Amino acid sequence: MPSLPRLNGVVLLLPALFLLGLVFIYPIAWALGLSFFRQNLATQLSPLFTGLANWERLLGDGRFWQSLSNTFIFSSISVGLELLLGLGIALLLNQNFRGRGLVRTVAILPWALPTAIMGLAWAWIFNDQYGIVNDLLQRLHLRETGLTWLGEPHLAMAALIVADVWKTTPFMAIILLAGLQAIPQDLYEAYALDGARAWQSFWRLTLPLLRPQIFLALLFRFAQAFGVFDLIQVMTGGGPAGSTETISVYIYATVMRYLDFGYGATLVTATFLLLIGIVATMVGLIGLRNRPSKA
Secondary structure (H helix, E strand, C coil): CCCHHHHHHHHHHHHHHHHHHHHHHHHHHHHHHHCCEEEECCCEEEEEECCCHHHHHHHCCHHHHHHHHHHHHHHHHHHHHHHHHHHHHHHHHCCCCCCHHHHHHHHCHHHHCCHHHHHHHHHHHCCCCCCHHHHHHHHCCCCCCCCCCCCCHHHHHHHHHHHHHHHHHHHHHHHHHHHHHCCCHHHHHHHHHCCCCHHHHHHHHHHHHCHHHHHHHHHHHHHHHHCCCHHHHHHCCCCCCCCCCCHHHHHHHHHHHCCEHHHHHHHHHHHHHHHHHHHHHHHHHHHHHHCCCCC
């Protein structure tokens, strides 16, 4: 028999569990069920059970694999750059200097801006005719003519990564700054008395003690970057020629443009399972790394 305090705790958690199931578990379960049906409002109004036909189509869908590849490229590069820049910014903001509070407030502004509006601004910045980037390149005599940033595959992906890094690096910096402030200064003072230099303190004290915050920031940011939609939809719409189409943009086109709800549900379910697998792998690797070794 469970104890009374434990039973009370379970009862208090029931409303939160109900809301979690309503907004998270139910949609995923519904999408999983719909993935076994064909329902395209353009040709098939009522759902028609087709078994694993949608999943077989998924395995042979080249557009799906291309969008998945684009998603991994975008997520890996942007999150990696955000970690490096966020760590540098967090180290600077952790120092004592005049006006530190104002600088911290200004540094968080890019993350507070709506992504769609920010994406529209960056689309103008990278415009090939009157964008600021091409104007600077020509003024500095680095280019005689402007680049079509959003019209070439590699340049378009680079422009999206730059915009995403500018937008979400403050989020990474905030989490890392919180971790830095939790490290006792006595450790640095004691290590300095032993003759350690600043870079030695960083590698042997700061990074090991900051590992939980780094993992948390990477986990959150990778999940967010993997499902990015509004930034890409506003800046490139997945073009040119699908070179920047991520899995979320492909799902949107499948459901909203082609009205293929059955196959769209299959894409949603497959993406969800893939993301859960990646996150579980990351958590497992961190757990194995932090597990104490046997004597």
